[in-house]
Amino acid sequence: MRGWFPLAVGLLGVVVGALWTVQGLGYLDGSAMSGERLWVVVGPVVGVAGLVMLVVGLRLRRRADPGPGPRHVTEDEPPG
Numbered sequence: 001m002r003g004w005f006p007l008a009v010g011l012l013g014v015v016v017g018a019l020w021t022v023q024g025l026g027y028l029d030g031s032a033m034s035g036e037r038l039w040v041v042v043g044p045v046v047g048v049a050g051l052v053m054l055v056v057g058l059r060l061r062r063r064a065d066p067g068p069g070p071r072h073v074t075e076d077e078p079p080g
Contacts, residue, residue, distance in 0.1 A: 003060030006053045013050020017043045 022028050024039030033039045 002063075003057045006057030006060060008057075010050045010053030010055075010057055013053055014047050015050075017045070017047025017050055019043070020046060 019028075020033065020039045021043030023031055023033040024036055024041075024043055026035040028034060
């Protein structure tokens with residue numbers, strides 16, 4: 001269960017960053033953020049930070065669950 005928080009925050013960051021970018025570019029109307037250049041810059045920054053958090057979360061999950069490792073066979077034990 002380790003690493004789920006950075007994954008969730010990262011996914012949220014990617015989604016929010018994409019939404020803010022699209023709003024800043026003026027593709028989504030009806031918001032005070034629509035057509036504002038500030039959100040064209042802030043959106044990708046938040047999206048990239050979200051991607052970084054996703055990578056961190058994936059690495060933490062991989063490190064926490066290494067899975068079955070190689071089985072060492074001794075000379076007294078038959079293989080298999």
